[in-house]
Amino acid sequence: MSDKNKIRVRFAPSPTGPLHIGGVRTALYNYLFAKHNGGTFILRIEDTDQTRYIEGAEKYIIESLEWCGIKCDEGPHVGGNYGPYRQSERKDTYRVHAENLVAKGHAYYAFDTPEELEAMRERLKGQGVPSPQYNHLSREYMRNSLTLSADETQKLIADGTPYVIRIKMPRNEEVKFEDVIRSWIVFQTNQLDDKVLYKSDGMPTYHLANVVDDYNMEISHVIRGEEWLPSAPLHVMLYKYLGWEDKMPRFAHVPLILRPDGKGKLSKRDGDKLGVPVFPLDWEDPTSKEKAMGFREQGYLKESFLNILLFLGWNPGTEKEIYQLDEMIQDFSLERVGKAGAKFDVDKAKWFNQQHLKIKSNEDLLELVKPYLNDTIKQKPEQFLLKFIELMKERATSPQDFYESGKYFFGLPESYDEKMIAKKWNDKTEVFFKELLDQLSSSAMFDATQFENQLKVLMDKQQMKMGEVLPVLRIMLSGTMQGPPVFELAELLGKEVVEERIKHAIVSFPALIN
Numbered sequence: 001m002s003d004k005n006k007i008r009v010r011f012a013p014s015p016t017g018p019l020h021i022g023g024v025r026t027a028l029y030n031y032l033f034a035k036h037n038g039g040t041f042i043l044r045i046e047d048t049d050q051t052r053y054i055e056g057a058e059k060y061i062i063e064s065l066e067w068c069g070i071k072c073d074e075g076p077h078v079g080g081n082y083g084p085y086r087q088s089e090r091k092d093t094y095r096v097h098a099e100n101l102v103a104k105g106h107a108y109y110a111f112d113t114p115e116e117l118e119a120m121r122e123r124l125k126g127q128g129v130p131s132p133q134y135n136h137l138s139r140e141y142m143r144n145s146l147t148l149s150a151d152e153t154q155k156l157i158a159d160g161t162p163y164v165i166r167i168k169m170p171r172n173e174e175v176k177f178e179d180v181i182r183s184w185i186v187f188q189t190n191q192l193d194d195k196v197l198y199k200s201d202g203m204p205t206y207h208l209a210n211v212v213d214d215y216n217m218e219i220s221h222v223i224r225g226e227e228w229l230p231s232a233p234l235h236v237m238l239y240k241y242l243g244w245e246d247k248m249p250r251f252a253h254v255p256l257i258l259r260p261d262g263k264g265k266l267s268k269r270d271g272d273k274l275g276v277p278v279f280p281l282d283w284e285d286p287t288s289k290e291k292a293m294g295f296r297e298q299g300y301l302k303e304s305f306l307n308i309l310l311f312l313g314w315n316p317g318t319e320k321e322i323y324q325l326d327e328m329i330q331d332f333s334l335e336r337v338g339k340a341g342a343k344f345d346v347d348k349a350k351w352f353n354q355q356h357l358k359i360k361s362n363e364d365l366l367e368l369v370k371p372y373l374n375d376t377i378k379q380k381p382e383q384f385l386l387k388f389i390e391l392m393k394e395r396a397t398s399p400q401d402f403y404e405s406g407k408y409f410f411g412l413p414e415s416y417d418e419k420m421i422a423k424k425w426n427d428k429t430e431v432f433f434k435e436l437l438d439q440l441s442s443s444a445m446f447d448a449t450q451f452e453n454q455l456k457v458l459m460d461k462q463q464m465k466m467g468e469v470l471p472v473l474r475i476m477l478s479g480t481m482q483g484p485p486v487f488e489l490a491e492l493l494g495k496e497v498v499e500e501r502i503k504h505a506i507v508s509f510p511a512l513i514n
């Protein structure tokens with residue numbers, strides 16, 4: 001493909017429920033590949049399987065892509081020159097191709113009832129075939145246009161007997177294609193079954209619709225999950241039989257996203273156990289009302305979410321780990337996508353979120369944190385809130401974490417680290433802090449440096465060490481040992497609040513030591 005503008009890729013989810021992160025990762029890789037090459041990224045909704053259709057799933061897919069900043073150049077919600085972009089609305093385009101295949105002898109009508117199909121499976125199982133298939137052998141014994149005469153076939157059709165159209169897999173042939181990620185893939189046709197292409201409900205199956213649409217939409221590269229690799233030889237055969245071989249897209253099958261222990265695909269159940277989402281956004285099943293959590297609602301920034309997905313299967317071959325979307329576009333290539341399954345690492349995911357939080361400006365972060373602050377707090381001076389953000393941003397793991405872990409910026413600590421108090425609180429420290437209170441009440445100036453110096457002078461005088469005083473001060477002000485530099489916290493709280501908290505602590509601590 002020399003003309004780069006001809007790069008056209010599609011993300012083709014089926015609206016059968018919430019979009020798994022594996023799906024978003026596929027969308028991301030398609031998008032990055034398209035944008036890196038100045039191409040077009042298309043969203044196509046594959047909704048031919050009416051039995052699996054779930055209300056709201058398409059909306060969820062679109063909202064997910066919009067949230068993380070994957071913009072569609074064409075799609076059901078934005079239009080385009082190759083529409084419609086929902087397969088259910090393209091229904092009329094498929095039948096002619098299925099009939100065409102029958103006419104050319106590459107497909108056939110099959111009239112078998114569910115009972116007859118079941119009987120075939122039972123019979124083959126009885127003969128020791130572990131997974132019976134409708135294939136180049138069994139089709140000889142079934143009710144189809146290969147075993148029936150032309151007249152019989154015509155009569156059945158004219159009588160309105162339900163039928164499907166199946167591909168006629170050739171015997172003893174080899175199907176080969178070059179996958180961008182996996183190199184040459186070879187399949188033997190004898191191992192492939194005669195998949196249904198067109199169903200009795202007048203709808204194509206995934207295989208036919210997918211190939212016809214990719215052809216009609218002039219798709220140049222099919223980038224999709226590894227779970228579709230077994231379907232690829234059938235698709236290659238269809239391109240050949242439909243006479244579209246020279247327009248066949250290049251295939252790239254991206255690796256699965258695995259559980260942290262590498263044992264199997266990451267499922268919703270695994271996510272629940274690990275306390276991480278496996279979906280981009282919250283989802284509630286319209287019938288069962290079962291809920292699933294999303295990265296967005298769990299406090300992951302869209303930047304972190306994309307960065308996490310980027311590294312589940314791809315790496316730049318350098319030390320660089322933190323990526324913004326424009327940098328991803330710049331560096332991405334399919335050649336650097338690995339073959340092996342990508343293990344989901346929970347700690348790494350959290351780390352990415354922290355890194356992306358840290359590089360945001362205090363102003364931007366405040367906007368992200370505001371939804372989690374109550375009205376009284378929101379009315380505090382902007383300068384105070386920005387300083388709060390600055391002091392917390394080194395440690396916070398999500399926008400909600402700022403307030404969750406930093407409530408003490410806005411009121412007395414809700415609890416104190418009792419273990420630490422038991423270790424550090426004694427008569428000497430009590431005397432020290434009482435004297436500090438005396439000094440504070442008479443000092444006019446109060447800022448981080450001045451307070452620190454004041455404390456040090458007093459420590460010298462009373463012959464006390466940092467380790468005896470600082471942890472106690474920290475707990476007095478915040479209740480916990482984790483937190484921002486204590487003198488800066490003190491400066492932001494202001495002298496009155498610091499005095500009030502020290503007093504409160506002196507009264508409360510003895511009761512906490514048993």
Ligand code: GLU
Binds near residue numbers: 011012013046222224
């Ligand atoms: N509809 C398929 C899916 O749900 C698309 C597979 C493909 O990209 O060919 O993933």
